[in-house]
Amino acid sequence: MLDNIQKQLLKEVADLYKMPKGAYNIRANGEKAARNTTENIDIVTKDDKPGIDIIIKDGTKNESVHIPVVLSESGIKETVYNDFYIGEDCDVVIVAGCGISNCGTHDSEHDGVHRFFVGKNSKIRYVEKHYGEGDGSGKRILNPVTEVYQKENSFVDMEMVQIKGVDSTHRVTKAELAEGATMIVHERLMTHGEQKATSVYEVELNGEGSSTDVISRSVAKDNSEQIFEAAIIGNTVCNGHAECDAIIMDNAHVVAVPKLDARNVDAALIHEAAIGKIAGEQLIKLMSLGLTEKEAEEQIIGGFLR
Amino acid sequence: MLELKDLTYQVEENNETLTIIDHLDLTIDDGKFIVITGPNGGGKSTLAKLIMGVKELTSGQMIFDGEDITECSITDRARKGISFAFQQPVHFKGIKVLDLLRLATGKNISVNTACEYLSKVGLCAKEYIDREVNSSLSGGELKRIEIATVLARGTKFSIFDEPEAGIDIWSFQNLIQVFENIRKTVKGTVLIISHQERILNIADEIIVIENGKVKKHGPKDEILPELLGTADAVNRACSKMS
Ligand SMILES: Nc1ncnc2c1ncn2[C@@H]1O[C@H](COP(=O)(O)OP(=O)(O)OP(=O)(O)O)[C@@H](O)[C@H]1O
Numbered sequence: 001m002l003d004n005i006q007k008q009l010l011k012e013v014a015d016l017y018k019m020p021k022g023a024y025n026i027r028a029n030g031e032k033a034a035r036n037t038t039e040n041i042d043i044v045t046k047d048d049k050p051g052i053d054i055i056i057k058d059g060t061k062n063e064s065v066h067i068p069v070v071l072s073e074s075g076i077k078e079t080v081y082n083d084f085y086i087g088e089d090c091d092v093v094i095v096a097g098c099g100i101s102n103c104g105t106h107d108s109e110h111d112g113v114h115r116f117f118v119g120k121n122s123k124i125r126y127v128e129k130h131y132g133e134g135d136g137s138g139k140r141i142l143n144p145v146t147e148v149y150q151k152e153n154s155f156v157d158m159e160m161v162q163i164k165g166v167d168s169t170h171r172v173t174k175a176e177l178a179e180g181a182t183m184i185v186h187e188r189l190m191t192h193g194e195q196k197a198t199s200v201y202e203v204e205l206n207g208e209g210s211s212t213d214v215i216s217r218s219v220a221k222d223n224s225e226q227i228f229e230a231a232i233i234g235n236t237v238c239n240g241h242a243e244c245d246a247i248i249m250d251n252a253h254v255v256a257v258p259k260l261d262a263r264n265v266d267a268a269l270i271h272e273a274a275i276g277k278i279a280g281e282q283l284i285k286l287m288s289l290g291l292t293e294k295e296a297e298e299q300i301i302g303g304f305l306r
Numbered sequence: 307m308l309e310l311k312d313l314t315y316q317v318e319e320n321n322e323t324l325t326i327i328d329h330l331d332l333t334i335d336d337g338k339f340i341v342i343t344g345p346n347g348g349g350k351s352t353l354a355k356l357i358m359g360v361k362e363l364t365s366g367q368m369i370f371d372g373e374d375i376t377e378c379s380i381t382d383r384a385r386k387g388i389s390f391a392f393q394q395p396v397h398f399k400g401i402k403v404l405d406l407l408r409l410a411t412g413k414n415i416s417v418n419t420a421c422e423y424l425s426k427v428g429l430c431a432k433e434y435i436d437r438e439v440n441s442s443l444s445g446g447e448l449k450r451i452e453i454a455t456v457l458a459r460g461t462k463f464s465i466f467d468e469p470e471a472g473i474d475i476w477s478f479q480n481l482i483q484v485f486e487n488i489r490k491t492v493k494g495t496v497l498i499i500s501h502q503e504r505i506l507n508i509a510d511e512i513i514v515i516e517n518g519k520v521k522k523h524g525p526k527d528e529i530l531p532e533l534l535g536t537a538d539a540v541n542r543a544c545s546k547m548s
Pocket residue numbers: 317319324326344345346347348349350351352353
């Protein structure tokens with residue numbers, strides 16, 4: 001069913017060595033490769049467009065959903081719509097991710113449109129990893145769109161990771177938060193070669209006491225380019241914080257665009273951005289422990305992106 | 307043995323040449339516990355950085371165990387057995403105390419072994435082992451971790467730049483014990499830069515560096531009374547200003 005390349009990709013994007021426990025839907029080369037549902041988590045194929053609905057019952061706790069996508073044929077271009085309907089009082093982990101292996105000459109592109117409807121008091125941890133490999137001239141392209149609608153007192157913790165091999169990414173993440181809701185985003189990104197990555201966040205804090213923390217750590221090497229845009233809109237008593245921390249190397253280009261939009265005197269919004277090369281003293285310290293300059297650099301970047 | 311021959315280090319500032327280390331000659335014998343002292347700005351840290359290769363000599367020669375290391379990189383010197391605890395430790399985002407100690411030893415040491423190094427510098431190991439070596443640590447904590455990395459390397463030549471700075475007096479006693487232990491157990495050479503009488507007191511030899519030169523060098527029993535008897539740091543500073 002899944003070949004070795006696809007299994008390898010699954011390992012990279014979802015830490016999956018075998019079929020996961022709990023609910024899952026694995027999509028390979030544009031088709032459903034495997035699916036499992038549980039008593040509390042249903043997965044239904046959409047009939048109007050490509051994609052699935054993931055329906056999680058009220059009160060579902062300590063369960064997980066894996067929905068990885070792998071592309072191993074050159075030249076596949078797809079847009080997939082996945083909607084998550086998460087009930088109230090849930091506590092679930094959702095692991096998405098896309099791995100592309102492109103050894104051919106045609107571009108491979110996966111554009112995932114994910115919408116999350118998070119019920120009251122629910123807690124979601126969402127992990128999304130992107131990974132590309134293959135030495136063909138065809139590009140590996142990922143353009144994910146994520147929309148999050150959080151009800152009262154819900155909590156969403158998102159981890160977005162793209163460390164290797166994706167030529168071009170344009171990520172858009174939008175969220176709307178109701179009273180007492182919290183959204184935390186940790187983005188980790190590394191670009192090299194001629195890669196381009198754009199990440200745009202727009203978080204609307206609509207409910208009293210809602211809060212968000214959007215944190216991006218990135219490393220840009222070679223001739224790569226990164227654009228990070230974070231807009232936080234505070235419509236009420238709320239707390240918003242965005243942070244972009246980037247290491248720039250070689251001939252890379254990094255742009256950080258903060259946008260804070262306060263529409264209430266009690267909206268407390270903060271943005272921090274720092275772009276710079278690896279500190280010389282850090283290299284010197286590790287070299288004085290016996291590491292070469294290259295090894296020191298790897299350790300510093302590895303730690304930074306952890 | 308470390309031989310420093312006619313070391314000079316100059317910097318250009320506003321089209322002027324400043325001589326920080328001035329034709330300095332010094333021989334450091336093996337297995338000695340040596341304390342370098344002298345007025346602020348005298349050139350102690352600069353000398354230590356020249357030995358580690360962090361700064362490049364303007365002229366002169368350095369021989370370590372018979373081998374000319376003048377042109378060696380920091381990495382090469384480290385691998386030949388020189389270690390350096392910086393006066394101002396750096397911090398890292400994401401690198402944990404345990405990671406740093408593992409890098410220092412060059413081995414995948416166990417948590418227990420790492421904890422032993424931390425205990426040696428008076429840190430409650432369990433609380434620190436998993437912490438990032440970042441700016442959330444206090445100055446004194448960073449300083450102790452810095453010292454621990456050098457202890458963990460256990461090389462034949464270790465330099466500590468003002469290890470006592472920023473360490474509270476309660477722990478200071480402990481720290482003195484750490485260095486006394488090193489003195490007893492380590493076969494290598496230990497070079498400590500310090501202004502503390504208590505540390506000067508456990509030295510085999512004392513070197514006084516002033517204006518980029520060796521002002522005095524001799525056994526502790528000879529140098530320390532001179533230092534304490536004549537001008538203490540305060541007097542010297544005052545006389546300089548007048
Ligand atoms: N790159 C530089 N540019 C200008 N001056 C420098 C430079 N590096 C060192 N110096 C000067 O050289 C002198 C020696 O500095 P160094 O840090 O070695 O002193 P020190 O003996 O360690 O002093 P302290 O006891 O305060 O630690 C100082 O006056 C310092 O300002």
